[in-house]
Amino acid sequence: MSTHKELDIWKLSINLVTKIYQCTSNFPKYEQFGIASQIQRSAVSIPSNIAEGVARSSIKEYRRFVSIALGSAAELETLLIIAQNISYLNSNEILKELSIIQSKIVAFRKYLQSK
Numbered sequence: 152m153s154t155h156k157e158l159d160i161w162k163l164s165i166n167l168v169t170k171i172y173q174c175t176s177n178f179p180k181y182e183q184f185g186i187a188s189q190i191q192r193s194a195v196s197i198p199s200n201i202a203e204g205v206a207r208s209s210i211k212e213y214r215r216f217v218s219i220a221l222g223s224a225a226e227l228e229t230l231l232i233i234a235q236n237i238s239y240l241n242s243n244e245i246l247k248e249l250s251i252i253q254s255k256i257v258a259f260r261k262y263l264q265s266k
Contacts, residue, residue, distance in 0.1 A: 155202040160255045164198040164220075167248055171227075174240050182239070190230045196223035197252065214263045221256045224249060 155161045171194040175187040197220045204216030228249055231242040 155198075155205040158201060158205070158259075160220075160252060160259055161198050161201045163248070163252050163255065164194075164201065167245070167252060168194045168198065170245060170248070174242070174245065178234075178239050186230060186234055186239070190227065190234065193223050193227040193230060196220065197227070197256075201256075210263055210266050214260060217256060217260045217263060221253065221260065224253045224256060228253070 168191075171190060175190055178187040200216045200220035200223060204213040204220070207213050207216065228246065231240075231246055231249070234240050235242045
């Protein structure tokens with residue numbers, strides 16, 4: 152793999168980050184440094200860790216960063232459910248996209264484990 156930009160999971164997660172920023176811009180102002188910021192940070196962490204993993208020198212390190220990306224995806228899922236429960240957004244569509252990304256990250260991690 153020559154670059155992270157070629158990975159579907161990276162491309163999908165970058166698109167998700169854009170949607171997350173658009174959604175959280177509608178949150179109440181007092182939440183911009185609260186849950187909105189947490190949602191944004193966990194979303195950004197997914198493609199960032201995938202990219203960092205690609206740049207690492209060993210498969211073991213690569214797997215570790217892919218696992219961190221998966222953890223960030225789980226954190227994002229939890230935060231989106233909370234935001235939905237407190238009526239800040241309807242996150243059903245984003246949660247569906249996130250679920251696809253999570254499945255692809257799990258599959259990619261299994262692929263890396265086989266190397």
